[in-house]
Amino acid sequence: MEISNELVKRINELADTYPNRKGALLPVLYLVQEEYGFLTENALKDVSFVLNIPEVYVFSVATFYTMLHTSPQGKNIVSVCNNISCSLLGSEHIIRTLESILEVRPGETTKDKKFSLKLVECLGSCGTAPVMMVNGDLHENLTKEKIKEILEKYK
């Protein structure tokens, strides 16, 4: 068991506000992530046990949502949309530029732990493609030139 007793108590309190234990899964995973920074395998097993939901279901939810992390992340998370509109308007160049500036590949974290780079599905801003999100901030109509300027703000 990795999750503390205090956190188990908070999970149960949160779960009690939902009609069933399964409905509480997503907010519970956010709660655990908030506590530990990311979702470890043991933490996911604990969530499965506490909520009485099959492990395979908990793991599939934890790996499906881009805002949930199953590995340690950098201080800032750069999520680049690589879906159709962004792709047609040059997201490949944006990704290559980010890889070159940050010296990481998608899914990796910079050596100084300041940035994690992720590829994500549509961010819901196709009309201003290509776009990326840094933490909760959306950056639209990206160009290679804009990227460096944007990253500077998060250092």
Ligand code: FES
């Ligand atoms: S395709 Fe990129 S925001 Fe929709």
